Amino acid sequence: MRAVVQDRYGAAPEGLLRCAETARPQIGPGEVLVRVCAASVDRGTWHMMAGLPYPVRAAGFGLRRPKNANPGRALAGVVAAVGADVTGLEPGDEVLGVGAATFAEYACARADKLAKKPANLSFAQAATLGVSGLTALQAVRNHARVTAGQKVLVLGASGGVGAFAVQLAKADGAEVTGVCSTTKVGLVRSLGADRVVDYTREDALDGGTQYDVIIDTGGNRRLADLRRALTATGRLVIVGGETGGRWLGGTDRQLRAQLLSGFVGQRLGSFLTSENATDLGALAHLCASGDLTAAVDRTYPLAETAAAIRHMLDGHVRGKVVITV
Structure with missing residues:
Protein backbone atom coordinates (compact mmCIF):
# COMPACT_ATOMS: atom_id res chain seq x y z
CA MET A 1 0.00 0.00 0.00
CA ARG A 2 0.98 3.67 -0.29
CA ALA A 3 1.70 5.37 3.02
CA VAL A 4 3.37 8.44 4.44
CA VAL A 5 6.46 7.48 6.42
CA GLN A 6 8.95 9.20 8.73
CA ASP A 7 12.13 7.63 10.08
CA ARG A 8 12.95 10.23 12.72
CA TYR A 9 11.38 13.02 14.74
CA GLY A 10 11.47 16.52 13.32
CA ALA A 11 9.70 19.85 13.79
CA ALA A 12 9.33 20.66 10.06
CA PRO A 13 7.30 18.31 7.82
CA GLU A 14 9.30 19.23 4.71
CA GLY A 15 11.99 16.62 4.04
CA LEU A 16 10.71 14.52 6.94
CA LEU A 17 7.47 13.01 5.62
CA ARG A 18 7.50 11.10 2.34
CA CYS A 19 5.28 8.65 0.48
CA ALA A 20 6.48 5.06 0.14
CA GLU A 21 5.24 1.55 -0.57
CA THR A 22 4.80 -0.36 2.70
CA ALA A 23 3.13 -3.54 3.91
CA ARG A 24 -0.49 -3.38 5.05
CA PRO A 25 -0.82 -3.40 8.85
CA GLN A 26 -1.74 -6.65 10.58
CA ILE A 27 -4.71 -6.54 12.94
CA GLY A 28 -5.21 -8.23 16.30
CA PRO A 29 -8.33 -9.90 17.75
CA GLY A 30 -10.02 -6.63 18.83
CA GLU A 31 -8.87 -4.53 15.89
CA VAL A 32 -10.20 -3.44 12.51
CA LEU A 33 -8.38 -2.89 9.23
CA VAL A 34 -9.77 0.25 7.61
CA ARG A 35 -9.35 1.24 3.97
CA VAL A 36 -8.70 4.91 4.62
CA CYS A 37 -10.65 7.45 2.56
CA ALA A 38 -9.70 10.54 4.59
CA ALA A 39 -7.57 11.45 7.61
CA SER A 40 -7.49 14.82 9.33
CA VAL A 41 -4.62 16.97 10.57
CA ASP A 42 -4.61 18.56 14.03
CA ARG A 43 -2.11 20.07 16.43
CA GLY A 44 -1.53 16.64 17.93
CA THR A 45 -0.31 15.53 14.49
CA TRP A 46 2.59 17.94 14.81
CA HIS A 47 3.37 16.83 18.38
CA MET A 48 3.61 13.20 17.28
CA MET A 49 5.65 14.11 14.20
CA ALA A 50 8.07 16.26 16.21
CA GLY A 51 8.13 14.13 19.36
CA LEU A 52 7.59 17.34 21.34
CA PRO A 53 7.23 18.10 24.12
CA TYR A 54 9.38 15.18 25.24
CA PRO A 55 6.70 13.51 27.42
CA VAL A 56 4.93 12.64 24.11
CA ARG A 57 7.70 10.13 23.46
CA ALA A 58 7.41 8.59 26.92
CA ALA A 59 3.64 8.23 26.46
CA GLY A 60 4.20 5.32 24.10
CA PHE A 61 4.94 6.98 20.77
CA GLY A 62 8.65 6.08 20.72
CA LEU A 63 11.58 7.36 22.76
CA ARG A 64 14.31 7.64 20.12
CA ARG A 65 12.28 7.43 16.92
CA PRO A 66 8.56 7.31 16.04
CA LYS A 67 6.82 4.06 16.89
CA ASN A 68 4.23 4.56 14.15
CA ALA A 69 5.08 4.99 10.47
CA ASN A 70 3.38 8.39 10.39
CA PRO A 71 1.63 10.77 12.81
CA GLY A 72 -1.93 10.40 11.44
CA ARG A 73 -4.64 9.39 13.92
CA ALA A 74 -8.15 10.58 13.01
CA LEU A 75 -9.67 8.73 10.05
CA ALA A 76 -12.75 7.85 8.05
CA GLY A 77 -13.01 4.94 5.65
CA VAL A 78 -14.41 1.51 4.90
CA VAL A 79 -13.88 -1.63 6.99
CA ALA A 80 -11.66 -4.06 5.06
CA ALA A 81 -11.31 -6.76 7.73
CA VAL A 82 -12.16 -7.35 11.39
CA GLY A 83 -10.39 -9.23 14.15
CA ALA A 84 -11.77 -12.39 15.74
CA ASP A 85 -13.19 -10.60 18.80
CA VAL A 86 -14.85 -7.70 16.95
CA THR A 87 -18.64 -7.47 17.01
CA GLY A 88 -20.92 -4.83 15.51
CA LEU A 89 -18.63 -4.06 12.57
CA GLU A 90 -18.10 -6.01 9.37
CA PRO A 91 -16.31 -5.55 6.03
CA GLY A 92 -17.98 -2.89 3.95
CA ASP A 93 -19.13 -0.72 6.87
CA GLU A 94 -18.27 2.96 6.58
CA VAL A 95 -16.64 4.15 9.81
CA LEU A 96 -14.96 7.10 11.49
CA GLY A 97 -12.75 7.37 14.52
CA VAL A 98 -9.16 7.04 15.72
CA GLY A 99 -6.48 4.70 14.43
CA ALA A 100 -2.71 4.49 14.05
CA ALA A 101 -0.58 5.78 11.14
CA THR A 102 -3.71 6.89 9.28
CA PHE A 103 -1.91 8.83 6.51
CA ALA A 104 -2.01 5.67 4.41
CA GLU A 105 -4.27 3.60 2.16
CA TYR A 106 -4.95 1.21 5.04
CA ALA A 107 -4.75 1.70 8.81
CA CYS A 108 -5.34 -0.33 11.92
CA ALA A 109 -7.81 0.84 14.59
CA ARG A 110 -9.26 -0.60 17.77
CA ALA A 111 -12.92 -1.47 17.33
CA ASP A 112 -13.83 0.49 20.46
CA LYS A 113 -12.42 3.65 18.87
CA LEU A 114 -14.66 3.53 15.82
CA ALA A 115 -18.28 4.46 15.03
CA LYS A 116 -20.35 4.04 11.90
CA LYS A 117 -20.31 7.02 9.54
CA PRO A 118 -23.67 8.70 8.83
CA ALA A 119 -24.68 8.49 5.16
CA ASN A 120 -25.08 12.26 4.87
CA LEU A 121 -21.50 12.94 6.02
CA SER A 122 -18.64 12.93 3.52
CA PHE A 123 -15.51 10.99 4.37
CA ALA A 124 -13.58 14.26 4.60
CA GLN A 125 -16.07 15.66 7.11
CA ALA A 126 -16.20 12.40 9.07
CA ALA A 127 -12.42 12.35 9.43
CA THR A 128 -12.54 15.56 11.48
CA LEU A 129 -14.47 13.99 14.35
CA GLY A 130 -11.96 11.45 15.66
CA VAL A 131 -9.68 13.85 17.56
CA SER A 270 -7.68 20.47 31.67
CA PHE A 271 -8.12 16.84 30.65
CA LEU A 272 -6.90 14.07 28.38
CA THR A 273 -9.37 13.19 25.64
CA SER A 274 -11.00 9.78 25.96
CA GLU A 275 -11.10 8.04 22.59
CA ASN A 276 -14.25 5.94 22.69
CA ALA A 277 -16.99 4.68 20.40
CA THR A 278 -19.83 6.07 22.55
CA ASP A 279 -18.78 9.70 22.15
CA LEU A 280 -17.90 9.15 18.49
CA GLY A 281 -21.42 7.81 17.99
CA ALA A 282 -22.87 10.88 19.71
CA LEU A 283 -20.92 13.17 17.37
CA ALA A 284 -22.02 11.15 14.35
CA HIS A 285 -25.66 11.47 15.47
CA LEU A 286 -25.32 15.25 15.88
CA CYS A 287 -23.85 15.53 12.39
CA ALA A 288 -26.54 13.28 10.90
CA SER A 289 -29.28 15.43 12.44
CA GLY A 290 -27.72 18.66 11.19
CA ASP A 291 -26.96 19.99 14.69
CA LEU A 292 -23.20 19.83 14.08
CA THR A 293 -21.22 20.81 11.00
CA ALA A 294 -17.69 19.68 10.24
CA ALA A 295 -15.90 22.73 8.83
CA VAL A 296 -13.29 21.54 6.31
CA ASP A 297 -10.87 24.29 5.30
CA ARG A 298 -8.95 22.41 2.62
CA THR A 299 -8.16 18.90 1.44
CA TYR A 300 -4.80 17.57 0.24
CA PRO A 301 -3.89 14.29 -1.50
CA LEU A 302 -1.81 11.77 0.41
CA ALA A 303 1.38 12.75 -1.44
CA GLU A 304 1.01 16.34 -0.13
CA THR A 305 0.67 15.48 3.56
CA ALA A 306 3.71 17.59 4.44
CA ALA A 307 2.11 20.61 2.75
CA ALA A 308 -1.13 20.00 4.68
CA ILE A 309 0.70 20.02 7.99
CA ARG A 310 2.60 23.15 6.98
CA HIS A 311 -0.71 24.88 6.16
CA MET A 312 -1.96 24.03 9.65
CA LEU A 313 1.26 25.21 11.31
CA ASP A 314 1.15 28.54 9.45
CA GLY A 315 -2.11 29.38 11.24
CA HIS A 316 -4.31 30.03 8.22
CA VAL A 317 -6.77 27.18 8.77
CA ARG A 318 -10.50 27.76 9.19
CA GLY A 319 -11.77 24.57 10.77
CA LYS A 320 -9.90 21.43 9.71
CA VAL A 321 -7.34 20.29 7.14
CA VAL A 322 -7.97 16.83 5.69
CA ILE A 323 -5.85 14.33 3.76
CA THR A 324 -7.83 12.41 1.12
CA VAL A 325 -6.64 8.97 0.05
Whole structure:
Protein backbone atom coordinates (compact mmCIF):
# COMPACT_ATOMS: atom_id res chain seq x y z
CA MET A 1 0.00 0.00 0.00
CA ARG A 2 0.98 3.67 -0.29
CA ALA A 3 1.70 5.37 3.02
CA VAL A 4 3.37 8.44 4.44
CA VAL A 5 6.46 7.48 6.42
CA GLN A 6 8.95 9.20 8.73
CA ASP A 7 12.13 7.63 10.08
CA ARG A 8 12.95 10.23 12.72
CA TYR A 9 11.38 13.02 14.74
CA GLY A 10 11.47 16.52 13.32
CA ALA A 11 9.70 19.85 13.79
CA ALA A 12 9.33 20.66 10.06
CA PRO A 13 7.30 18.31 7.82
CA GLU A 14 9.30 19.23 4.71
CA GLY A 15 11.99 16.62 4.04
CA LEU A 16 10.71 14.52 6.94
CA LEU A 17 7.47 13.01 5.62
CA ARG A 18 7.50 11.10 2.34
CA CYS A 19 5.28 8.65 0.48
CA ALA A 20 6.48 5.06 0.14
CA GLU A 21 5.24 1.55 -0.57
CA THR A 22 4.80 -0.36 2.70
CA ALA A 23 3.13 -3.54 3.91
CA ARG A 24 -0.49 -3.38 5.05
CA PRO A 25 -0.82 -3.40 8.85
CA GLN A 26 -1.74 -6.65 10.58
CA ILE A 27 -4.71 -6.54 12.94
CA GLY A 28 -5.21 -8.23 16.30
CA PRO A 29 -8.33 -9.90 17.75
CA GLY A 30 -10.02 -6.63 18.83
CA GLU A 31 -8.87 -4.53 15.89
CA VAL A 32 -10.20 -3.44 12.51
CA LEU A 33 -8.38 -2.89 9.23
CA VAL A 34 -9.77 0.25 7.61
CA ARG A 35 -9.35 1.24 3.97
CA VAL A 36 -8.70 4.91 4.62
CA CYS A 37 -10.65 7.45 2.56
CA ALA A 38 -9.70 10.54 4.59
CA ALA A 39 -7.57 11.45 7.61
CA SER A 40 -7.49 14.82 9.33
CA VAL A 41 -4.62 16.97 10.57
CA ASP A 42 -4.61 18.56 14.03
CA ARG A 43 -2.11 20.07 16.43
CA GLY A 44 -1.53 16.64 17.93
CA THR A 45 -0.31 15.53 14.49
CA TRP A 46 2.59 17.94 14.81
CA HIS A 47 3.37 16.83 18.38
CA MET A 48 3.61 13.20 17.28
CA MET A 49 5.65 14.11 14.20
CA ALA A 50 8.07 16.26 16.21
CA GLY A 51 8.13 14.13 19.36
CA LEU A 52 7.59 17.34 21.34
CA PRO A 53 7.23 18.10 24.12
CA TYR A 54 9.38 15.18 25.24
CA PRO A 55 6.70 13.51 27.42
CA VAL A 56 4.93 12.64 24.11
CA ARG A 57 7.70 10.13 23.46
CA ALA A 58 7.41 8.59 26.92
CA ALA A 59 3.64 8.23 26.46
CA GLY A 60 4.20 5.32 24.10
CA PHE A 61 4.94 6.98 20.77
CA GLY A 62 8.65 6.08 20.72
CA LEU A 63 11.58 7.36 22.76
CA ARG A 64 14.31 7.64 20.12
CA ARG A 65 12.28 7.43 16.92
CA PRO A 66 8.56 7.31 16.04
CA LYS A 67 6.82 4.06 16.89
CA ASN A 68 4.23 4.56 14.15
CA ALA A 69 5.08 4.99 10.47
CA ASN A 70 3.38 8.39 10.39
CA PRO A 71 1.63 10.77 12.81
CA GLY A 72 -1.93 10.40 11.44
CA ARG A 73 -4.64 9.39 13.92
CA ALA A 74 -8.15 10.58 13.01
CA LEU A 75 -9.67 8.73 10.05
CA ALA A 76 -12.75 7.85 8.05
CA GLY A 77 -13.01 4.94 5.65
CA VAL A 78 -14.41 1.51 4.90
CA VAL A 79 -13.88 -1.63 6.99
CA ALA A 80 -11.66 -4.06 5.06
CA ALA A 81 -11.31 -6.76 7.73
CA VAL A 82 -12.16 -7.35 11.39
CA GLY A 83 -10.39 -9.23 14.15
CA ALA A 84 -11.77 -12.39 15.74
CA ASP A 85 -13.19 -10.60 18.80
CA VAL A 86 -14.85 -7.70 16.95
CA THR A 87 -18.64 -7.47 17.01
CA GLY A 88 -20.92 -4.83 15.51
CA LEU A 89 -18.63 -4.06 12.57
CA GLU A 90 -18.10 -6.01 9.37
CA PRO A 91 -16.31 -5.55 6.03
CA GLY A 92 -17.98 -2.89 3.95
CA ASP A 93 -19.13 -0.72 6.87
CA GLU A 94 -18.27 2.96 6.58
CA VAL A 95 -16.64 4.15 9.81
CA LEU A 96 -14.96 7.10 11.49
CA GLY A 97 -12.75 7.37 14.52
CA VAL A 98 -9.16 7.04 15.72
CA GLY A 99 -6.48 4.70 14.43
CA ALA A 100 -2.71 4.49 14.05
CA ALA A 101 -0.58 5.78 11.14
CA THR A 102 -3.71 6.89 9.28
CA PHE A 103 -1.91 8.83 6.51
CA ALA A 104 -2.01 5.67 4.41
CA GLU A 105 -4.27 3.60 2.16
CA TYR A 106 -4.95 1.21 5.04
CA ALA A 107 -4.75 1.70 8.81
CA CYS A 108 -5.34 -0.33 11.92
CA ALA A 109 -7.81 0.84 14.59
CA ARG A 110 -9.26 -0.60 17.77
CA ALA A 111 -12.92 -1.47 17.33
CA ASP A 112 -13.83 0.49 20.46
CA LYS A 113 -12.42 3.65 18.87
CA LEU A 114 -14.66 3.53 15.82
CA ALA A 115 -18.28 4.46 15.03
CA LYS A 116 -20.35 4.04 11.90
CA LYS A 117 -20.31 7.02 9.54
CA PRO A 118 -23.67 8.70 8.83
CA ALA A 119 -24.68 8.49 5.16
CA ASN A 120 -25.08 12.26 4.87
CA LEU A 121 -21.50 12.94 6.02
CA SER A 122 -18.64 12.93 3.52
CA PHE A 123 -15.51 10.99 4.37
CA ALA A 124 -13.58 14.26 4.60
CA GLN A 125 -16.07 15.66 7.11
CA ALA A 126 -16.20 12.40 9.07
CA ALA A 127 -12.42 12.35 9.43
CA THR A 128 -12.54 15.56 11.48
CA LEU A 129 -14.47 13.99 14.35
CA GLY A 130 -11.96 11.45 15.66
CA VAL A 131 -9.68 13.85 17.56
CA SER A 132 -10.97 17.42 17.39
CA GLY A 133 -14.64 16.49 17.64
CA LEU A 134 -14.06 14.22 20.62
CA THR A 135 -12.00 16.85 22.42
CA ALA A 136 -14.65 19.53 21.88
CA LEU A 137 -17.51 17.27 23.00
CA GLN A 138 -15.78 16.28 26.20
CA ALA A 139 -14.63 19.84 26.91
CA VAL A 140 -18.14 21.28 26.54
CA ARG A 141 -20.25 18.56 28.10
CA ASN A 142 -18.06 16.55 30.48
CA HIS A 143 -15.74 19.18 31.88
CA ALA A 144 -17.27 22.62 31.32
CA ARG A 145 -20.74 21.12 31.90
CA VAL A 146 -22.37 23.80 29.78
CA THR A 147 -26.08 24.35 30.40
CA ALA A 148 -28.77 26.49 28.80
CA GLY A 149 -28.52 30.21 29.47
CA GLN A 150 -24.85 30.24 30.43
CA LYS A 151 -22.40 32.67 28.89
CA VAL A 152 -19.61 30.72 27.19
CA LEU A 153 -16.37 32.12 25.74
CA VAL A 154 -14.41 30.01 23.23
CA LEU A 155 -10.82 31.09 22.58
CA GLY A 156 -9.51 29.79 19.26
CA ALA A 157 -13.06 29.49 17.94
CA SER A 158 -12.01 29.04 14.30
CA GLY A 159 -9.73 26.06 14.91
CA GLY A 160 -10.52 22.37 14.75
CA VAL A 161 -11.61 22.00 18.37
CA GLY A 162 -12.92 25.54 18.72
CA ALA A 163 -15.26 25.32 15.72
CA PHE A 164 -16.89 22.23 17.21
CA ALA A 165 -16.97 23.74 20.71
CA VAL A 166 -18.90 26.81 19.49
CA GLN A 167 -21.57 24.61 17.92
CA LEU A 168 -21.83 22.18 20.83
CA ALA A 169 -22.22 24.98 23.37
CA LYS A 170 -24.93 26.56 21.20
CA ALA A 171 -26.68 23.20 20.89
CA ASP A 172 -26.77 23.06 24.70
CA GLY A 173 -28.51 26.44 24.83
CA ALA A 174 -25.59 28.67 25.81
CA GLU A 175 -24.91 32.25 24.74
CA VAL A 176 -21.61 31.82 22.91
CA THR A 177 -18.83 34.32 22.21
CA GLY A 178 -16.10 33.14 19.85
CA VAL A 179 -12.62 34.67 19.60
CA CYS A 180 -10.60 34.52 16.39
CA SER A 181 -8.58 36.63 13.95
CA THR A 182 -10.02 39.05 11.39
CA THR A 183 -10.08 36.70 8.40
CA LYS A 184 -11.94 34.00 10.35
CA VAL A 185 -14.78 36.07 11.79
CA GLY A 186 -17.17 34.99 9.04
CA LEU A 187 -16.63 31.29 9.73
CA VAL A 188 -17.20 31.62 13.47
CA ARG A 189 -20.34 33.65 12.91
CA SER A 190 -21.63 31.02 10.45
CA LEU A 191 -21.17 28.34 13.12
CA GLY A 192 -23.76 30.07 15.29
CA ALA A 193 -21.74 32.22 17.68
CA ASP A 194 -23.89 34.96 19.21
CA ARG A 195 -20.90 37.31 19.29
CA VAL A 196 -17.54 37.15 17.55
CA VAL A 197 -14.50 38.99 18.91
CA ASP A 198 -11.61 39.79 16.58
CA TYR A 199 -8.65 39.55 18.96
CA THR A 200 -6.58 41.91 16.81
CA ARG A 201 -9.03 44.72 17.62
CA GLU A 202 -10.60 43.80 20.95
CA ASP A 203 -9.67 41.92 24.13
CA ALA A 204 -12.37 39.47 25.18
CA LEU A 205 -10.71 39.17 28.59
CA ASP A 206 -10.77 42.89 29.45
CA GLY A 207 -13.18 42.29 32.31
CA GLY A 208 -16.12 43.99 30.64
CA THR A 209 -18.02 40.70 30.44
CA GLN A 210 -17.85 37.79 32.84
CA TYR A 211 -18.45 34.29 31.55
CA ASP A 212 -19.78 31.17 33.24
CA VAL A 213 -17.46 29.05 31.08
CA ILE A 214 -14.23 29.72 29.19
CA ILE A 215 -12.95 27.04 26.83
CA ASP A 216 -9.39 27.88 25.80
CA THR A 217 -8.51 25.93 22.67
CA GLY A 218 -5.85 28.15 21.22
CA GLY A 219 -4.89 31.00 23.47
CA ASN A 220 -1.93 31.31 25.74
CA ARG A 221 -3.21 33.95 28.11
CA ARG A 222 -2.19 34.18 31.74
CA LEU A 223 -4.40 32.41 34.26
CA ALA A 224 -4.97 35.74 35.97
CA ASP A 225 -6.48 37.16 32.76
CA LEU A 226 -8.71 34.13 32.27
CA ARG A 227 -9.88 34.13 35.87
CA ARG A 228 -10.73 37.83 35.72
CA ALA A 229 -13.18 37.10 32.89
CA LEU A 230 -14.82 34.22 34.79
CA THR A 231 -17.68 34.47 37.26
CA ALA A 232 -16.85 33.61 40.88
CA THR A 233 -17.94 30.01 40.33
CA GLY A 234 -17.14 29.77 36.62
CA ARG A 235 -15.35 26.93 34.85
CA LEU A 236 -12.16 27.18 32.79
CA VAL A 237 -11.24 24.28 30.52
CA ILE A 238 -7.84 24.51 28.80
CA VAL A 239 -7.34 22.26 25.79
CA GLY A 240 -4.74 24.28 23.91
CA GLY A 241 -2.02 26.88 24.20
CA GLU A 242 1.44 26.36 22.79
CA THR A 243 4.70 27.80 24.07
CA GLY A 244 7.15 25.76 22.01
CA GLY A 245 8.90 24.47 25.13
CA ARG A 246 10.59 21.13 24.58
CA TRP A 247 9.73 19.73 28.01
CA LEU A 248 6.27 21.10 28.83
CA GLY A 249 5.19 22.92 25.66
CA GLY A 250 2.49 24.90 27.44
CA THR A 251 1.16 22.17 29.71
CA ASP A 252 2.69 23.98 32.69
CA ARG A 253 -0.20 26.46 32.48
CA GLN A 254 -2.68 23.61 32.60
CA LEU A 255 -0.92 22.08 35.59
CA ARG A 256 -0.94 25.39 37.44
CA ALA A 257 -4.66 25.77 36.74
CA GLN A 258 -5.45 22.36 38.19
CA LEU A 259 -3.37 23.05 41.29
CA LEU A 260 -5.00 26.44 41.85
CA SER A 261 -8.49 25.04 41.34
CA GLY A 262 -8.51 23.42 44.76
CA PHE A 263 -8.08 26.77 46.51
CA VAL A 264 -10.58 29.01 44.70
CA GLY A 265 -14.29 28.99 43.93
CA GLN A 266 -13.70 28.73 40.21
CA ARG A 267 -13.12 25.31 38.58
CA LEU A 268 -9.91 25.45 36.56
CA GLY A 269 -8.21 22.68 34.67
CA SER A 270 -7.68 20.47 31.67
CA PHE A 271 -8.12 16.84 30.65
CA LEU A 272 -6.90 14.07 28.38
CA THR A 273 -9.37 13.19 25.64
CA SER A 274 -11.00 9.78 25.96
CA GLU A 275 -11.10 8.04 22.59
CA ASN A 276 -14.25 5.94 22.69
CA ALA A 277 -16.99 4.68 20.40
CA THR A 278 -19.83 6.07 22.55
CA ASP A 279 -18.78 9.70 22.15
CA LEU A 280 -17.90 9.15 18.49
CA GLY A 281 -21.42 7.81 17.99
CA ALA A 282 -22.87 10.88 19.71
CA LEU A 283 -20.92 13.17 17.37
CA ALA A 284 -22.02 11.15 14.35
CA HIS A 285 -25.66 11.47 15.47
CA LEU A 286 -25.32 15.25 15.88
CA CYS A 287 -23.85 15.53 12.39
CA ALA A 288 -26.54 13.28 10.90
CA SER A 289 -29.28 15.43 12.44
CA GLY A 290 -27.72 18.66 11.19
CA ASP A 291 -26.96 19.99 14.69
CA LEU A 292 -23.20 19.83 14.08
CA THR A 293 -21.22 20.81 11.00
CA ALA A 294 -17.69 19.68 10.24
CA ALA A 295 -15.90 22.73 8.83
CA VAL A 296 -13.29 21.54 6.31
CA ASP A 297 -10.87 24.29 5.30
CA ARG A 298 -8.95 22.41 2.62
CA THR A 299 -8.16 18.90 1.44
CA TYR A 300 -4.80 17.57 0.24
CA PRO A 301 -3.89 14.29 -1.50
CA LEU A 302 -1.81 11.77 0.41
CA ALA A 303 1.38 12.75 -1.44
CA GLU A 304 1.01 16.34 -0.13
CA THR A 305 0.67 15.48 3.56
CA ALA A 306 3.71 17.59 4.44
CA ALA A 307 2.11 20.61 2.75
CA ALA A 308 -1.13 20.00 4.68
CA ILE A 309 0.70 20.02 7.99
CA ARG A 310 2.60 23.15 6.98
CA HIS A 311 -0.71 24.88 6.16
CA MET A 312 -1.96 24.03 9.65
CA LEU A 313 1.26 25.21 11.31
CA ASP A 314 1.15 28.54 9.45
CA GLY A 315 -2.11 29.38 11.24
CA HIS A 316 -4.31 30.03 8.22
CA VAL A 317 -6.77 27.18 8.77
CA ARG A 318 -10.50 27.76 9.19
CA GLY A 319 -11.77 24.57 10.77
CA LYS A 320 -9.90 21.43 9.71
CA VAL A 321 -7.34 20.29 7.14
CA VAL A 322 -7.97 16.83 5.69
CA ILE A 323 -5.85 14.33 3.76
CA THR A 324 -7.83 12.41 1.12
CA VAL A 325 -6.64 8.97 0.05
